[in-house]
Amino acid sequence: MDGERPRDTIPTNLRLLMVLEEVARVGVPVTPTEVNANLELPKPTIHRLFATLEEEGFLQRDMDGRTYSPGPRMRVLAASTLSSLRIRTARQAILRRMSREIGETCNIALPDRDCMVYLERVETEWPLRIQLPQGTRVPFHATASGKMYLSALAPNHLKRYIKAASLTEHTDNTITDPTTLMAELDEVRRNGYALDREEFMPDMVALAVPIMDTNERLMATLSFHAPTQRFDVARAITYLESLREAASDLSLLISSDP
Secondary structure, eight states, X not given: OOSOSOGGGOOHHHHHHHHHHHHHHHOSOBOHHHHHHHHOOOHHHHHHHHHHHHHTTSEEEOTTXXXXXXXXXXXXXXXXXXXXXXXXXXXXXXXXXXXXXXXXXXXXXEEOSSSEEEEEEEXXXXXSOOOOOTTOEEOSTTSHHHHHHHHTSXXXXXXXXXXXOOOOOOSTTOOOOHHHHHHHHHHHHHHTOEEEESSSSTTEEEEEEEEEOTTSOEEEEEEEEEETTTOOHHHHHTTHHHXXXXXXXXXXXXXXXX
């Protein structure tokens, strides 16, 4: 909010949009009262707006019963915005550049309610490749992109997630112990990148870095994965700086003016 408009003069037809804007700006689960600290609408009004947005699927109530996060319709709206033709053309060019340099499949993934979803990908030309097509949903705890996202959560939200999550074992290397996972995420946070060491699929390694929004919050992830016949973790990390540069280019692409 820029403070130029008196809050009691917010047009009725803008109020729902401004609630969604504020929820997106904060970037963590929030209560109606916290959102209203900026909007300063009457208390019954803000609760009515939240109820409407929840009923229509733009917001959803979190496990604590008090806070709200973006719902499925808001997430679809965000993904559709990122998929606009202008952005998608430039985004594909960046992914193709990275795929050529690394020689492997590169992906952009978005966090959803309980998983990461592949928004975009450019396939390697190798005949031996791992099939995870656009729209694939992959678990947070067992993938490089998912661990990158989890590491960006506020500590209280991360603890709540790990306490409630089912840390399913996908391979012998999957981290299923909450304490071990927390230690892994601490390392991801310190390093600024995440690895998948055959944790989601046997014989596959992956490296992920964050794509940041204009508020320096994780918006999506950029990653590549490769079969262990061609890559090991040590070789994957040699491409870290190139991956970070591409992620920075993608961040600028999303935040730049048309």
